[in-house]
Amino acid sequence: MNENYKTIKELADELGVIKQTIQYHVKFLPTKNRLKNSSGAIVLNLEEQRFIKNRLTKNRPKIDQKSTKEPTKNRPKKDKEISINNVLLEQLKTKDEQIKSLVEAQKQTQNLLDQQQRLALQDKKLLEEYKAENDSLKALKIPSQDTKEEQANSQPQEELETLKEQIRALNDKIKGQEQLNNQVSKKWYQFWK
Secondary structure: OOOOOEEHHHHHHHHOOOHHHHHHHHOOOOOOOOEEOOOOOEEEOHHHHHHHHHHHHHHOOOOOHHHHHOOOOHHHHHHHHHHHHHHHHHHHHHHHHHHHHHHHHHHHHHHHHHHHHHHHHHHHHHHHHHHHHHHHHHHHHOOOHHHHHHHHHHOOHHHHHHHHHHHHHHHHHHHHHHHHHHHHHHHHHHHHO
């Protein structure tokens, strides 16, 4: 056929609209001299093409090609899908952040528990050492009944006083360690409460 003739699809592509828009305007053309190409598709001559171009420019403001090719019914669905996807992505990000913070909290609590256990073992060892020292000092302090008088006369009063002070100091240390142990166990208990 002649180069002046165009199919509906060719004209739609040239104008950047969908075929249905061109077909709508073809309805207003006279049908008596309608031409078809060898494959049976309707072809439009130059006058018909100008008529459709004029109708398109008069009836509509300029719209970019992308929006004219996409039916308006589908646009809100796509916008909704995009917004839903954005919301879901945001929720996933917040969940990831929450999971990370929970993992960090778990690591911190595990570290605190390990520290508490190490301190408890250390305190237990110190208490055993202090008790052993205390027992050895008590053994030195309490002589047998027969030799009490001899030792009292032979030992100066100052040495006895220093031994008593050492025993009191050790007893105070033991009490302090027991209080510290009680505080540590109370802190641990209140930590999980």
